[in-house]
Amino acid sequence: xxxxxxxxxxxxxxxxxxxxxxxxxxxxxxxxxxxxxxxxxxxxxxxxxxxxxxxxxxxxxxxxxxxxxxxxxxxxxxxxxxxxxxxxxxxxxxxxxxxxxxxxxxxxxxxxxxxxxxxxxxxxxxxxxxxxxxxxxxxxxxxxxxxxxxxxxxxxxxxxxxxxxxxxxxxxxxxxxxxxxxxxxxxxxxxxxxxxxxxxxxxxxxxxxxxxxxxxxxxxxxxxxxxxxxxxxxxxxxxxxxxxxxxxxxxxxxxxxx
Numbered sequence: 624x625x626x627x628x629x630x631x632x633x634x635x636x637x638x639x640x641x642x643x644x645x646x647x648x649x650x651x652x653x654x655x656x657x658x659x660x661x662x663x664x665x666x667x668x669x670x671x672x673x674x675x676x677x678x679x680x681x682x683x684x685x686x687x688x689x690x691x692x693x694x695x696x697x698x699x700x701x702x703x704x705x706x707x708x709x710x711x712x713x714x715x716x717x718x719x720x721x722x723x724x725x726x727x728x729x730x731x732x733x734x735x736x737x738x739x740x741x742x743x744x745x746x747x748x749x750x751x752x753x754x755x756x757x758x759x760x761x762x763x764x765x766x767x768x769x770x771x772x773x774x775x776x777x778x779x780x781x782x783x784x785x786x787x788x789x790x791x792x793x794x795x796x797x798x799x800x801x802x803x804x805x806x807x808x809x810x811x812x813x814x815x816x817x818x819x820x821x822x823x824x825x826x827x828x829x830x831x832x833x834x835x836x837x838x839x840x841x842x843x844x845x846x847x848x849x850x851x852x853x854x855x856x857x858x859x860x861x862x863x864x865x866x867x868x869x870x871x872x873x874x875x876x877x878x879x880x881x
Contacts, residue, residue, distance in 0.1 A: 629720045630694040632669060635727065639671060640752045642690035648679040650734060650758040651751060659747025660837075668726040672740070672749070674759055677733040680712050687729055688716075695719045710736035734758075744826045764826060773821050773828060777877055780814050784870065791863055800856045807859045811866050812850060818873045819843060 643649045656670030657663045675683050691697055695718040703713040713730040732739045740746050741761040787810065794802040816835065820828045824838040836844055850862050
């Protein structure tokens with residue numbers, strides 16, 4: 624018999640911790656996401672990360688599912704396709720009776736994985752619920768390596784803009800409005816957001832629009848909003864010119880600050 628009540632966020636986390644901490648193949652468990660940035664609100668999900676023996680990663684999921692089922696039936700489960708490097712396995716759960724926003728984002732990293740998304744400057748101050756024998760230590764960012772990546776990205780964006788900058792005009796001349804919109808959002812605005820991130824929040828240069836409202840200055844966000852919301856293809860033409868001009872200005876500024 625499942626309890627006839629809705630489990631709280633704290634109860635869900637505590638139940639997962641209680642179930643996994645005794646397992647000898649699990650070394651650490653921490654919360655990331657909104658908790659790591661002290662931004663938990665009524666729409667926040669629950670970001671749980673686990674470090675486990677490489678060969679026992681998949682064994683962790685039945686254990687956490689049994690724990691969740693002790694609180695309420697699992698109403699929905701989504702298994703994330705395994706990433707190319709295969710360093711972690713991830714699934715999302717929603718318990719019956721809980722808010723549709725309170726998904727449980729559960730990721731299990733291989734113990735041998737080099738990147739566990741723990742750099743505080745990028746991922747916030749993760750909240751460890753246990754870390755056996757200090758198995759994990761949040762790493763420092765390799766500033767020299769990051770600087771090299773950023774220089775390469777600026778060069779690539781500049782070269783790409785020079786090469787394909789005419790594509791929007793080309794599709795406008797063909798009256799292919801859907802392609803125009805896609806090119807504008809993906810190519811022009813995508814490049815602009817990345818360049819602005821390199822300027823204002825370089826450690827998260829590749830986060831695209833994720834957390835953009837927190838990472839960029841408010842006046843920059845307002846300018847971006849005006850560019851993102853368009854009326855029609857003609858509106859895109861004018862705003863595309865503005866965005867490209869802004870792009871060149873920021874790239875020039877980055878060159879001067881190198």
